[in-house]
Amino acid sequence: MSVYDEGDGVLDLRVESMTVEAEGVLTLVLVDPDGGRLPEWTPGAHVDLWLPEVVRQYSLCGDPDDRSRYVVAVLQAPDSRGGSEYIHRLLRPGxxxxxxxPRNHFALRPAKEYLFIAGGIGITPILPMIREADRRGAPWRLVYGGRSRRSMAFLERLRGYGDRVLVWPEDEQGLLDLDTALAANDDGLAVYCCGPAGLIAAVESRCATWPTDAVNFERFTARDLSALSSAPVTVTCARSQLTLEVSAAESILDALEAAGVGVANACRDGVCGSCEVAVLAGTPDHRDSIRSGAELDDTTSLAVCVSRARTPELVLDI
Known part of the structure; x- marks a missing residue:
């Protein structure tokens, strides 16, 4: 039995247990209250947690073969806007x-060899990727940095992988040695990186000349779009038979909602991918925090919460 219908989109789950995984990190196990099987997911996937007044995205870090539970790890962020603070202080088992x-915009593609780079809580989507790389028999390495060993989650689990895992606490060794980690741009090497904005930017700059499909990122927060200008765009909703004039000052999502066109959405800042809509005509200007490299040239869909258009008109399948 499944508790999920592809059209429903939201599950009502129970917190089975909560475990202190590291300093400031809680692991949550979420299950169906009636014991039902949960939707399938693949390494790199995340879920949205609908908390009081906020929706937050967390990577799944358990075993994809275990359909009885979802496991997420939540860092208590000092600048929390309500998500992690609520989970750590108020949420309880039961x-x-x-x-x-779940949705996956950070999927593990086939490669000859993998280099995983994680910073802090960015280790969460990497854990099931390591399991999958092992299953495929592909060589892999992990470089894992954090403020201190006390704050770095899942060290005990990673210890079993031996010298394939390089643990790099900043208070002992300084910043990650990315120059050494990324020294070899071998044919067939795929890089998967998740962590704070500074780590993402540092890896991006060092891999600027690499093939666009060789380096993959999962971001915690949305990109800064303040320097980008927006032009008005005409949006035609093919199924709703509506044509909207979207001003430069409003998002496509806001214009759709004002016209009574419902679109699933969670984060509204280009991080979660829940508002992806298929594009039938026109060229999107992707401004989400999900795509990178060759994915920025995709013309088949766009996240209507932040993305715009490179053409005067977009026709959407909605």
Whole structure:
């Protein structure tokens, strides 16, 4: 039995357990209250947790083969806007949580060899990727940095992988030695990186000349779009038979909602991918925090919460 219908999009799950995984990091195990099987997911996937007044995205870090539970790890962020603070201070085993997804914009593609780079809580999507790389028999290495060993989650689990894992606490060794980690741009090497904005930027700059499909990122926060200008765009909703004039000052999502066109959405800042809509005509200007490299040239869909158009008109399948 499944508790999820592809059209529903939101699950009502129970918090089965909560475990202190590291300093400031809680692991949550979420299950169906009636014991049902949960939707399938693949390494790199995340879910939306619908918390009081906020929706937050968390990577799944358990075993994809275990359909009985979802496992996420939540860092208590000092600048929390309500998500992690609520989970750490108020959420307790037995409570119910609405969960959206899972969705995967950080999928592990086939490669000859993998280099995983994680910073802090960015280790969470990497854990099931390591398991999958092992299953495929592909060589892999992990470089894992954090403020200190006390704050770095899942060290005990990673210890079993031996010298394939390089643990790099900043208080002992300084910043990650990315120059050494990324010294070899071997044919067939795929890089998967998740962590804070500074780590993402540092890896991006060192891999600027690499093939666009060789380096993949999962971001915690949305890109800064303040320097980008926006032009008005005409949006035609093919199924709704509506044509909207979207001003430069409003998002496509806001214009659709004002016209009564419902679109699933969670984060509204280009991080979660829940508002992806198929594009039938026109060229999107992708401004989300999901795509990178060759994915920025995709013309088949766009995230209507932040993205715009490179053409005067877009026709959407909605």
């Amino acid at each position: 409570d119910r949580v609405e969960v959206g997804g």
